[in-house]
Amino acid sequence: MTALLYLIPIALLMGGAGLAAFIWSVKSGQYDDMDGAAERILLEDDD
Amino acid sequence: MSTVDTLTAPGCPSGLEPALDAGVIDPAPFVRRLRDGTSQLELSIHGAKCGGCISKIEGGVARIPGVDSARLNLSTGKLSVLWRGRVRPRDITQKISDLGYRSAPFDPYTAARQTDEEGRFLLRCLAVAGFAMANIMLLSVAVWSGADGEMGPATRMMMHWISGMIAIPAAAFAGRPFFNSALSALRKGRANMDVPISLAVFLSLGVSVFETLNHGRDAYFDAAVMLLFFLLIGRFLDHRLRARAREAARGLLALQATTASRITTGGGLEAVSARDIAADDMILLSPGDRAPVNGVIEEGASDVDVSLVTGESAPVTMKTGDTLYAGVLNMSSRLIMRATARAEDSLLADLTRLIEAGEQGKSKYVRLADRAAALYVPVVHTLALATFLGWLFLGDAGLRVAIMNAVAVLIITCPCALGLAAPAVQVVATGRLFKSGVLVKSGDALERLAEADCFVFDKTGTLTLGRMSISNRDEISGDVLLQAASLARASRHPLARAVVAAAGAGKLADDVSDVPGFGVEGIIDGRKARFGRGDWAGASGASDNAASEAWFRLGEDPPVRFEFDDSIRSDAANVIDALKIRGADAEMLTGDRKAPAARVASLVGLQNWRAETTPADKIARLNELSAEGRKTVMVGDGLNDAPALAAAHASLSPGTAADASQAAADFVFQGDGLSAIVTAYDVAKQARRRVLENFAFAALYNACAIPLAVMGLVTPLIAALAMSGSSVIVTLNALRLRAGKPGT
Numbered sequence: 001m002t003a004l005l006y007l008i009p010i011a012l013l014m015g016g017a018g019l020a021a022f023i024w025s026v027k028s029g030q031y032d033d034m035d036g037a038a039e040r041i042l043l044e045d046d047d
Numbered sequence: 048m049s050t051v052d053t054l055t056a057p058g059c060p061s062g063l064e065p066a067l068d069a070g071v072i073d074p075a076p077f078v079r080r081l082r083d084g085t086s087q088l089e090l091s092i093h094g095a096k097c098g099g100c101i102s103k104i105e106g107g108v109a110r111i112p113g114v115d116s117a118r119l120n121l122s123t124g125k126l127s128v129l130w131r132g133r134v135r136p137r138d139i140t141q142k143i144s145d146l147g148y149r150s151a152p153f154d155p156y157t158a159a160r161q162t163d164e165e166g167r168f169l170l171r172c173l174a175v176a177g178f179a180m181a182n183i184m185l186l187s188v189a190v191w192s193g194a195d196g197e198m199g200p201a202t203r204m205m206m207h208w209i210s211g212m213i214a215i216p217a218a219a220f221a222g223r224p225f226f227n228s229a230l231s232a233l234r235k236g237r238a239n240m241d242v243p244i245s246l247a248v249f250l251s252l253g254v255s256v257f258e259t260l261n262h263g264r265d266a267y268f269d270a271a272v273m274l275l276f277f278l279l280i281g282r283f284l285d286h287r288l289r290a291r292a293r294e295a296a297r298g299l300l301a302l303q304a305t306t307a308s309r310i311t312t313g314g315g316l317e318a319v320s321a322r323d324i325a326a327d328d329m330i331l332l333s334p335g336d337r338a339p340v341n342g343v344i345e346e347g348a349s350d351v352d353v354s355l356v357t358g359e360s361a362p363v364t365m366k367t368g369d370t371l372y373a374g375v376l377n378m379s380s381r382l383i384m385r386a387t388a389r390a391e392d393s394l395l396a397d398l399t400r401l402i403e404a405g406e407q408g409k410s411k412y413v414r415l416a417d418r419a420a421a422l423y424v425p426v427v428h429t430l431a432l433a434t435f436l437g438w439l440f441l442g443d444a445g446l447r448v449a450i451m452n453a454v455a456v457l458i459i460t461c462p463c464a465l466g467l468a469a470p471a472v473q474v475v476a477t478g479r480l481f482k483s484g485v486l487v488k489s490g491d492a493l494e495r496l497a498e499a500d501c502f503v504f505d506k507t508g509t510l511t512l513g514r515m516s517i518s519n520r521d522e523i524s525g526d527v528l529l530q531a532a533s534l535a536r537a538s539r540h541p542l543a544r545a546v547v548a549a550a551g552a553g554k555l556a557d558d559v560s561d562v563p564g565f566g567v568e569g570i571i572d573g574r575k576a577r578f579g580r581g582d583w584a585g586a587s588g589a590s591d592n593a594a595s596e597a598w599f600r601l602g603e604d605p606p607v608r609f610e611f612d613d614s615i616r617s618d619a620a621n622v623i624d625a626l627k628i629r630g631a632d633a634e635m636l637t638g639d640r641k642a643p644a645a646r647v648a649s650l651v652g653l654q655n656w657r658a659e660t661t662p663a664d665k666i667a668r669l670n671e672l673s674a675e676g677r678k679t680v681m682v683g684d685g686l687n688d689a690p691a692l693a694a695a696h697a698s699l700s701p702g703t704a705a706d707a708s709q710a711a712a713d714f715v716f717q718g719d720g721l722s723a724i725v726t727a728y729d730v731a732k733q734a735r736r737r738v739l740e741n742f743a744f745a746a747l748y749n750a751c752a753i754p755l756a757v758m759g760l761v762t763p764l765i766a767a768l769a770m771s772g773s774s775v776i777v778t779l780n781a782l783r784l785r786a787g788k789p790g791t
Contacts, residue, residue, distance in 0.1 A: 011185065016178070023174060026174070032122070035122045036120055039098030043098055
């Protein structure tokens with residue numbers, strides 16, 4: 001059972017990192033233009 | 048390089064949208080100065096449809112010297128341009144116009160509020176609730192599986208403490224949308240759906256902390272957070288539907304509000320909103336512009352579409368000194384007009400007032416989910432209270448058991464399924480309609496359309512295509528058609544466009560000039576050619592029916608007659624039959640004259656129709672029908688239909704409609720056919736059935752679960768299973784709509 005003492009914090013830290021990354025992506029506006037994002041991948045950046 | 052052609056040709060490179068030709072306005076008054084010295088201009092772009100448009104517009108604008116960045120949001124059609132130092136804002140709109148798109152500046156004060164703060168807030172809450180739910184569930188599963196004695200009380204208590212330490216801050220963060228709304232409702236002395244939700248969250252957290260402190264076996268931390276997670280999904284979906292509709296409406300309004308370009312004393316142009324125009328202002332009307340106020344032509348001559356004012360479908364030629372009424376559309380060449388009245392005194396302002404009145408009426412509609420909540424809230428609260436009192440007084444179980452069981456009732460009856468029932472169905476229905484070319488502007492529009500039993504159609508542009516086509520094509524030789532088309536390409540007159548449409552792409556004749564009011568002339572193979580009015584083109588036997596015919600003459604050859612009519616949409620009759628089969632009535636209201644109205648009505652099989660109706664007459668007829676208890680659907684495209692579109696119980700307009708009409712309608716459908724109306728009607732009805740099924744399921748589920756909770760038989764495991772199970776079933780039922788057969 002002592003394994004729980006470090007496994008639970010590790011699980012929480014990993015989940016927390018995912019949550020922080022998601023909140024950052026929302027804040028930086030990555031979900032504001034879903035249609036545009038789908039099209040932009042097809043554009044060439046040649047200039 | 049093949050990309051050069053698509054990048055230099057104006058308009059959307061996908062060919063979905065033709066290049067738009069409009070006057071360039073100066074958006075200088077709309078530039079916003081940011082704190083760090085940067086200037087920002089936000090423009091609503093019309094006509095951008097694909098990735099090619101993004102690279103053309105962003106690339107083109109970013110190449111203007113001084114511009115730091117240009118970013119186009121394809122979902123909202125908003126272009127944001129940033130620069131430091133000196134850039135003339137006019138150069139930006141000029142560039143966009145050169146590229147073949149229409150632009151209009153967003154008002155910086157409304158634009159500042161435009162970033163979807165609420166949507167982001169809900170998304171953050173959803174993420175936090177999801178994180179907390181997943182982690183607590185991991186611990187809870189361990190507790191449940193160790194409940195037979197495998198897990199010692201000390202370990203179980205540690206698990207509960209960790210769960211609590213995750214759940215309480217997470218609920219405090221993610222529960223704010225519900226707590227705030229419940230609080231503001233309570234302050235006004237009312238109760239809404241968020242009151243029982245907040246109560247359930249607070250009580251279950253409180254009871255769980257109490258149980259943990261007293262080394263109890265059951266804690267409901269998982270249930271409290273799961274409740275928030277499922278409800279936030281519903282809340283977020285609902286918000287996104289509304290936000291999308293608002294964005295679409297705002298883009299259209301931006302185009303409407305700022306199309307007036309005033310000529311300054313220095314001879315330049317500046318963008319002004321129509322309400323800022325004063326008498327004696329000089330206004331430039333480019334082809335495609337509507338007169339914003341009443342005025343007199345000072346310079347130029349052009350063909351003008353007056354259908355909004357008189358209902359007449361044929362254009363009228365106007366020249367210097369003629370009076371223009373607000374709302375008429377300039378078609379062929381530039382005009383300079385002097386305003387004689389302010390915007391508030393003009394016809395357009397009357398229409399806007401009618402539209403606003405109609406929209407106010409619509410906001411009174413109570414959505415199905417809210418009606419269900421109004422029934423639900425008192426029942427649940429009474430049951431929980433009865434459980435508490437029953438356990439407290441009808442036995443010797445004591446206060447602790449009474450509270451536990453009352454909380455179990457609140458949790459198990461949580462409106463998860465109810466909160467998801469309507470938004471999940473509406474998102475699926477909206478997505479399905481979007482694929483068949485129908486844009487749904489709001490979730491409750493689907494509910495209103497499903498209730499409808501009487502369809503009212505406009506004629507021109509709705510039952511008919513709203514554009515002329517050649518009706519005596521057999522009598523015209525291919526060569527003559529191509530020759531006439533080489534002249535007609537220079538004109539925006541509807542008859543000329545019809546000839547070009549019939550002939551297809553080709554070249555322009557030499558020395559072509561557009562003579563407003565008469566026609567087009569030019570040189571073909573060294574010979575003079577004219578296409579236009581009979582007497583002008585040299586036809587002696589010209590009839591007086593100038594609106595639907597044109598003559599072509601090459602040199603001294605005998606003139607050739609072109610006949611036109613406004614063709615009826617090919618599936619109009621089928622659509623009206625399909626609606627009648629579904630038990631709905633159909634009728635037609637048009638501003639046009641009696642004869643063409645009667646012809647169209649008999650061809651599509653409509654018995655009830657009225658001609659020569661004004662916008663106010665149309666609303667009066669809709670009110671008459673609703674007084675008879677009918678739920679009306681207005682289908683129309685003209686600016687004169689916009690008030691009726693706003694006033695009807697639900698409304699549709701084709702994608703070719705005037706901007707104001709698209710803004711006023713609940714649904715906008717693409718394509719040449721009307722069958723989208725039947726599809727939308729069918730999907731709306733199916734969606735309503737699904738929502739009601741979901742409510743019925745939620746009721747059935749409560750009927751089974753409540754007795755268990757009242758008896759005190761519900762454990763946290765059962766609560767968690769029941770809650771997630773009902774939400775999943777409701778969502779799956781909503782997804783069934785996607786697999787449904789398309790309407791016939």
